[in-house]
Amino acid sequence: MSTDSHDLIIRVGGEGGEGIISTGDIITQAAARSGLQIFTFKTFPAEIKGGYAMYQVRLSGDPITSQGDGFNIFISFNEEAYQINKNLLKEGTVFMYDGPGGGFEPEIPPGVISYPVPLSQIAKEDLGSYRTKNMVAVGAITKLFGLSQKSVEEIVTNKFKKKGDEIVDINIRAMHAGISYVEKELEKKDSFKVASLEKQKDTIVLDGNEAIGFGALVAGCRFLSCYPITPATEVAIWLSKFLPKVNGTLVQAEDEIASIGNVLGAAYAGKKAMTSTSGPGMALMSELLGMATMAEIPCVIVNVQRGGPSTGLPTKHEQSDLFISVYGGHGDASRIVLACDDVTDCFYLTIEAFNLAEKYQIPVILLSDGALGMRKEAIKRPDLSKIKIVDREKYDPESRGDKPFLRYILNESNVSPMSIPGQEGGAYVATGIEHGEKGAPKYTPENHIMMSKKRFEKMKNVEDDLPETKRIGDDPADLGIISWGSTHGPTKEAIARARNQGLKVAGLFPKMIMPLPEKAISKFAKSVKKIMVPEINYQGQFAELIRSKMGIESVKYNIYGGLPFTPLEILNKIEEII
Amino acid sequence: MLTETMPAKDYKSSVPPTWCPGCGDYGVLNGFLKALSDLKINYNEAVVVSGIGCSSRFPFFVKTYGIHSLHGRSLPLAVGVKLARPDLEVIVTGGDGDGFSIGGGHVPHVVRKNIDITYIVMDNSIYGLTKGQVSPTSNVGLVTSTTPYGSPDDPVNPIGYVLTYGATFVAQGFSGNPKELTELIKKGIQHKGFSFINVISPCPSFNRRDTFKAIKELIDPILDTHDTTDRVKALDLAFNTDGKVRTGIFYDLHKPVYHDRLDEIKRKSKASDEPDYEAIMDTFKV
Numbered sequence: 001m002s003t004d005s006h007d008l009i010i011r012v013g014g015e016g017g018e019g020i021i022s023t024g025d026i027i028t029q030a031a032a033r034s035g036l037q038i039f040t041f042k043t044f045p046a047e048i049k050g051g052y053a054m055y056q057v058r059l060s061g062d063p064i065t066s067q068g069d070g071f072n073i074f075i076s077f078n079e080e081a082y083q084i085n086k087n088l089l090k091e092g093t094v095f096m097y098d099g100p101g102g103g104f105e106p107e108i109p110p111g112v113i114s115y116p117v118p119l120s121q122i123a124k125e126d127l128g129s130y131r132t133k134n135m136v137a138v139g140a141i142t143k144l145f146g147l148s149q150k151s152v153e154e155i156v157t158n159k160f161k162k163k164g165d166e167i168v169d170i171n172i173r174a175m176h177a178g179i180s181y182v183e184k185e186l187e188k189k190d191s192f193k194v195a196s197l198e199k200q201k202d203t204i205v206l207d208g209n210e211a212i213g214f215g216a217l218v219a220g221c222r223f224l225s226c227y228p229i230t231p232a233t234e235v236a237i238w239l240s241k242f243l244p245k246v247n248g249t250l251v252q253a254e255d256e257i258a259s260i261g262n263v264l265g266a267a268y269a270g271k272k273a274m275t276s277t278s279g280p281g282m283a284l285m286s287e288l289l290g291m292a293t294m295a296e297i298p299c300v301i302v303n304v305q306r307g308g309p310s311t312g313l314p315t316k317h318e319q320s321d322l323f324i325s326v327y328g329g330h331g332d333a334s335r336i337v338l339a340c341d342d343v344t345d346c347f348y349l350t351i352e353a354f355n356l357a358e359k360y361q362i363p364v365i366l367l368s369d370g371a372l373g374m375r376k377e378a379i380k381r382p383d384l385s386k387i388k389i390v391d392r393e394k395y396d397p398e399s400r401g402d403k404p405f406l407r408y409i410l411n412e413s414n415v416s417p418m419s420i421p422g423q424e425g426g427a428y429v430a431t432g433i434e435h436g437e438k439g440a441p442k443y444t445p446e447n448h449i450m451m452s453k454k455r456f457e458k459m460k461n462v463e464d465d466l467p468e469t470k471r472i473g474d475d476p477a478d479l480g481i482i483s484w485g486s487t488h489g490p491t492k493e494a495i496a497r498a499r500n501q502g503l504k505v506a507g508l509f510p511k512m513i514m515p516l517p518e519k520a521i522s523k524f525a526k527s528v529k530k531i532m533v534p535e536i537n538y539q540g541q542f543a544e545l546i547r548s549k550m551g552i553e554s555v556k557y558n559i560y561g562g563l564p565f566t567p568l569e570i571l572n573k574i575e576e577i578i
Numbered sequence: 579m580l581t582e583t584m585p586a587k588d589y590k591s592s593v594p595p596t597w598c599p600g601c602g603d604y605g606v607l608n609g610f611l612k613a614l615s616d617l618k619i620n621y622n623e624a625v626v627v628s629g630i631g632c633s634s635r636f637p638f639f640v641k642t643y644g645i646h647s648l649h650g651r652s653l654p655l656a657v658g659v660k661l662a663r664p665d666l667e668v669i670v671t672g673g674d675g676d677g678f679s680i681g682g683g684h685v686p687h688v689v690r691k692n693i694d695i696t697y698i699v700m701d702n703s704i705y706g707l708t709k710g711q712v713s714p715t716s717n718v719g720l721v722t723s724t725t726p727y728g729s730p731d732d733p734v735n736p737i738g739y740v741l742t743y744g745a746t747f748v749a750q751g752f753s754g755n756p757k758e759l760t761e762l763i764k765k766g767i768q769h770k771g772f773s774f775i776n777v778i779s780p781c782p783s784f785n786r787r788d789t790f791k792a793i794k795e796l797i798d799p800i801l802d803t804h805d806t807t808d809r810v811k812a813l814d815l816a817f818n819t820d821g822k823v824r825t826g827i828f829y830d831l832h833k834p835v836y837h838d839r840l841d842e843i844k845r846k847s848k849a850s851d852e853p854d855y856e857a858i859m860d861t862f863k864v
Contacts, residue, residue: 258687
């Protein structure tokens with residue numbers, strides 16, 4: 001939890017396409033340049049123009065694990081954004097809005113400090129371009145809340161540089177118009193100020209999707225096949241720039257079936273390969289995922305989850321693809337499922353995903369989600385010299401002497417060395433059909449029993465491959481919370497707040513979903529009186545999985561409105577059930 | 579490539595074919611083995627990829643590396659192999675249902691990308707492995723187990739299909755004419771770019787209409803005078819409605835292949851095998 005006095009949450013809301021996201025990005029970058037920790041949170045409509053869009057950034061001198069409970073400062077570009085957020089305008093909050101001339105007259109609740117700034121009017125009448133409205137806002141925000149004007153000018157210039165001097169010029173002018181309006185017409189009545197700390201040298205700022213892309217690169221991924229899908233596309237967009245630089249290949253395939261097919265072909269041919277998608281794409285991939293299991297082809301499938309089922313809520317947040325990740329597809333299919341809990345994790349866990357895929361020759365599904373994929377955090381620059389990379393065990397012709405190569409040889413580890421095309425004596429057929437040790441079709445009962453066991457038992461000790469599952473809080477505790485994925489952040493903050501109030505609460509954050517880290521969960525369950533599993537889906541998918549696999553009952557806490565948990569929601573639930 | 583010729587029979591694996599006696603696919607397998615032998619293909623550097631169906635069992639019967647994938651998915655797997663390892667010779671084998679029904683959606687994209695692979699379709703106008711249902715190349719009216727009153731569907735035209743999307747080598751052979759077929763397969767493999775060879779390969783068990791005998795009478799070799807660089811003329815031949823089965827090369831043109839274009843992208847991005855991850859990480863500094 002952030003106890004820092006610099007903790008400040010700024011929210012910008014308006015219509016999609018009005019520059020809400022750019023405004024938020026500029027504030028975020030300027031704050032990060034001032035040495036602050038940042039945590040962004042966006043929601044936007046599924047359409048390119050129109051609909052409510054929101055960008056929020058939380059700033060602090062201390063590490064931040066969630067988007068917070070509300071905001072300190074709200075900037076509204078239109079009436080809809082005001083209407084959606086007006087109940088959050090509590091005493092002590094600051095409200096800046098487009099007015100007069102913004103087409104709405106907000107009611108200012110008692111204790112709320114308001115700053116009307118005629119954003120539309122200045123943009124239209126003084127600058128002759130309505131599109132500069134957001135830059136007028138950027139100027140006003142800079143002046144009102146003490147962002148470094150120099151930083152903001154640099155960021156704005158860099159942002160529009162590619163579009164030519166004229167565009168840079170009008171945006172800088174708009175920004176200055178915002179600044180002068182505040183100087184001339186407004187008097188600062190609140191005490192919020194973006195702090196300026198010593199700049200952190202070993203900090204990088206990136207979002208979850210970029211962190212997955214970078215993690216894949218460092219893991220040795222040299223092949224990505226993708227199909228555009230919200231909110232996963234940015235993984236491919238980032239890699240499209242950097243994969244060719246490392247002699248890697250990126251293909252945009254005709255659909256997700258082709259994407260996973262391309263990945264299996266590339267992985268069979270010896271490359272570390274990945275695809276990135278979201279729920280609908282993953283549903284299409286399920287048949288070939290089964291083939292990856294059957295033919296024991298190492299590969300990584302990133303699923304940046306969104307709201308479902310079907311097209312669902314493409315731009316909203318949900319953790320509802322646990323079941324499809326764990327169970328999706330036909331037949332008895334073994335696989336590994338991991339879930340990232342923050343941006344740092346997106347980097348490191350992607351590397352683990354490749355390491356496990358290679359070690360066990362198995363598909364690894366890496367779960368992220370829309371909120372995590374799109375949010376930016378300032379994270380500690382990874383020390384690459386400390387990262388361990390695992391490569392698959394390759395067929396060594398000398399190891400077999402005169403005996404022929406058996407691709408699926410049964411041995412103690414249940415992992416058979418894999419040949420790569422080009423290797424003398426290593427030829428075999430990778431097949432989705434049940435096969436014997438050689439790889440040729442074989443349907444005898446004994447063989448199917450042995451091979452099914454092989455495919456499951458090869459990863460029976462996989463729990464020990466990852467660092468021990470993180471546990472925080474009291475031991476023993478009255479309440480233990482097990483959360484997965486990005487729900488980790490608000491849970492962690494809620495636990496810290498509950499403990500400050502004297503409650504005995506603990507948390508466990510498994511990164512491996514399948515196979516379940518049963519040792520860690522079992523030990524945790526014994527140390528707490530009650531278990532709660534908060535997750536963003538209707539069914540309580542993780543709670544169900546824990547119950548079905550381990551017989552452990554928990555209190556389900558489910559929300560499913562398309563937004564992440566706030567720490568306050570979880571804190572309230574802790575108080576209710578403890 | 580091998581330095582010396584290896585006999586065709588040595589390209590055979592130890593797995594015996596599972597096809598019915600009299601199946602056209604034996605002819606295709608023999609022509610294929612002969613082509614590999616004639617071209618001195620190193621079987622360690624070739625990958626035969628297939629989907630599901632009688633003819634898709636093909637990779638098991640050949641000594642090369644292979645992938646026996648899922649129904650309709652041979653092309654995506656083959657594309658992955660080729661783009662990951664352009665040094666490998668990649669050949670795709672399968673049936674008409676695998677290629678033009680369940681897998682038909684992949685064909686246009688692999689064709690337009692001009693992926694440098696050779697795609698051999700064994701076209702018997704029937705679903706054989708499931709014991710005789712109407713296929714995408716079955717003629718209208720064909721009586722099968724799912725069309726007891728005759729098929730209401732018009733067939734797809736495989737040659738016209740791939741020509742339309744821009745395939746750079748398009749040919750048709752007949753498994754009853756192994757000599758011509760071997761030559762077509764050889765030319766297909768040698769062609770740099772996407773090569774498509776449709777082979778009329780009769781199913782004696784479930785398609786009583788399109789038999790060896792019946793097809794033989796319809797065979798009409800493409801004349802030497804045909805200009806194989808003229809796509810419109812090739813389409814004209816493909817869509818001719820005289821009921822004949824044309825064999826030979828419809829179209830053959832050189833165009834840049836996909837992996838060369840990817841290499842160009844790598845050059846533009848100043849690719850290196852020793853990447854500077856720290857410099858890449860610096861792009862995240864604010």
